[in-house]
Amino acid sequence: MxxxxxxxxxxxxxxxxxxxxxxxxxxxxxxxxxxxxxxxxxxxxxxxxxxxxxxxxxxxxxxxxxxxxxxxxxxxxxxxxxxxxxxxxxxxxxxxxxxxxxxxxxxxxxxxxxxxxxxxxDFHNRWSPPFAVARQLLDDGELGDPVSAYFRLNDIKWVATDMLPWAARSSILWFLGSHSVDTLRWFFNDEVETVFSVSRSGVMKNLGVDTADIYHTILRFRRGGIASMENSWITPNANPCINDIKFNITGAKGMVNLDLSNNQMIERYTEVKADRPDVLVRHLIHGKAKGFAYESIRDFIDKLVSGQDFLVSLEDAANTSLVILAIMESAKTGKPVAVDYSY
Ligand SMILES: NC(=O)c1ccc[n+]([C@@H]2O[C@H](COP(=O)([O-])OP(=O)(O)OC[C@H]3O[C@@H](n4cnc5c(N)ncnc54)[C@H](O)[C@@H]3O)[C@@H](O)[C@H]2O)c1
The missing domain is CATH 3.40.50.720 (NAD(P)-binding Rossmann-like Domain)
Structure with a gap:
């Protein structure tokens, strides 16, 4: 070919x-x-x-x-x-x-x-080594059936105020919450039945970006799994990682915790900053693209060549968007919302 x-x-x-x-x-x-x-x-x-x-x-x-x-x-x-x-x-x-x-x-x-x-x-979290290893532990049966999960995935303020000129035309739910929903669906290997979400605004509006600050959401899956997810873009800019990421999956026999924003594997201190350079998401090693944000793109090409199925199906992507729409409706109405999978 x-x-x-x-x-x-x-x-x-x-x-x-x-x-x-x-x-x-x-x-x-x-x-x-x-x-x-x-x-x-x-x-x-x-x-x-x-x-x-x-x-x-x-x-x-x-x-x-x-x-x-x-x-x-x-x-x-x-x-x-x-x-x-x-x-x-x-x-x-x-x-x-x-x-x-x-x-x-x-x-x-x-x-x-x-x-x-x-x-x-491009739901690249599925290629993130810590998430992929945790998912493998579930597949291997070591954790038992998944019962509950917690996922905190936030951005520092700079993303909405400076990096994305269009943040007010999106939402932290589309920008990061879509990753959260895709990851949770992947872990539970199930579809979300009902959501309940609460949101707050004010910090971003005061900074001139007309978008909600934060959503706290509970998701109930069809086979009974429950998850809570937090998505905000008001983490302080001095957070050592652009994202603030915590994840827990608890099964009937075990659990896994991930803390991907505070690892101390690599620390950099200069006269003007202290941070932890990226060695997970989108870094280069000897000029070659490494990190899971590149892996998902690489895999797209590999799968076109091999003809194998993509790791993220069209149905995964469609259902994730429909869950986010239900979350937005719940935050707006203050009521639990059953996800409508029609389109
Ligand atoms: N920035 C990130 O860290 C990041 C990470 C993962 C995914 N993404 C996703 O990638 C997408 C792009 O984000 P970004 O940060 O690169 O945004 P960006 O604003 O930096 O770039 C978007 C570009 O699209 C161009 N554009 C808009 N409409 C167009 C059209 N009709 N035809 C041709 N060009 C058009 C704009 O001129 C702009 O140059 C978003 O969906 C975002 O969620 C971004």
Whole structure:
């Protein structure tokens, strides 16, 4: 088979992460990049020597022979692009979440199914070594059947105030909560039946970003599993890790705890800062992309080549978005909400 000819739509922070991996992957050929902002697309094209630079994804899809497209645009701007790529017969690696509306979920699922293309959403937590090892312990039966879980996944304020110009058009639930829901569904190997969520606002609004600060959510799974998850973007900026991550899974025979924001494996102290450099998510070793954020992208290419199923199915991605919609409704109404899986 020829190399997978891939293009990236969205030349922002995470689009550059995708480009790095496709550029390095021996089975991928990074042939085009598209962004409505030409300067952004040109910068990444220059860095990786990409031949095709576009500001219109339609023009790119018409002109460039492609096998796959990575859609790496803001959370609210996935649907039209994913549908157009599917209609053009391209396989898709879509950044999380799949879509932020029920109609969007339906439109993508139908376009992918009708065109016979393959789509994976980049829920990269499944490639995170501590999570993958914990999941393996469950699979091996060492913990017994999962009974309950706790998942705290927060961002420092800077992510919403500085990194994402579109934070107010998303939500911490779409940006991080989608990872939480996907991870919990994966651990329980079950679908969420009912959610109850409470949210607060104020800190972000005072900082000029019109978005809720935090959601505390309880999820009940169909086979009885219960989980609580916390998602906020008001962790202080001095937190040594951009994320604040704590996880517990308790089974009938054992439990696992993860603390991924406070490991003391590597500490850096200078005159101006004290922190713990990333050696888990998106680091380079001798110039090679390492870390689970690269692994998921690498696996997308590997699975296109091998023909094996993706680790995250279309159903996983669709159901995760539908659970988030139920959480938002619960936070708004103050009532438990049964997840509506129709679209
Ligand atoms: N930043 C992260 O740490 C991170 C991590 C994982 C996943 N993600 C996900 O990746 C996606 C992108 O996030 P980001 O941080 O790179 O955002 P970003 O704002 O840095 O980049 C998004 C880019 O998309 C471009 N764009 C928007 N609409 C477009 C369109 N119709 N056609 C072409 N280009 C368009 C914008 O001009 C911008 O350059 C989001 O879904 C986000 O949740 C981000």
């Amino acid at each position: 020829h190399k997978v000819r891939v293009a990236v739509i969205g030349a922002g922070v995470w689009g550059e992460t995708h480009a790095y991996l496709y550029h390095e992957h021996p089975s991928a050929d990074l042939v085009a990049i598209c962004d409505v902002d030409l300067e952004r697309a040109e910068r990444i094209a220059g860095r990786f020597g990409i031949g095709g630079v576009y500001t219109s994804h339609e023009q790119m899809l018409n002109e460039v022979p492609l096998d796959a497209v990575a859609v790496v645009t803001p959370d609210f701007a996935h649907v039209e692009l994913a549908v157009d790529c599917a209609n053009a017969g391209k396989h898709i690696l879509l950044e999380k979440p799949l879509a932020t509306t029920r109609e969007g979920v339906g439109a993508i699922v139908r376009a992918v199914s009708e065109n016979g293309v393959r789509l994976m959403v």
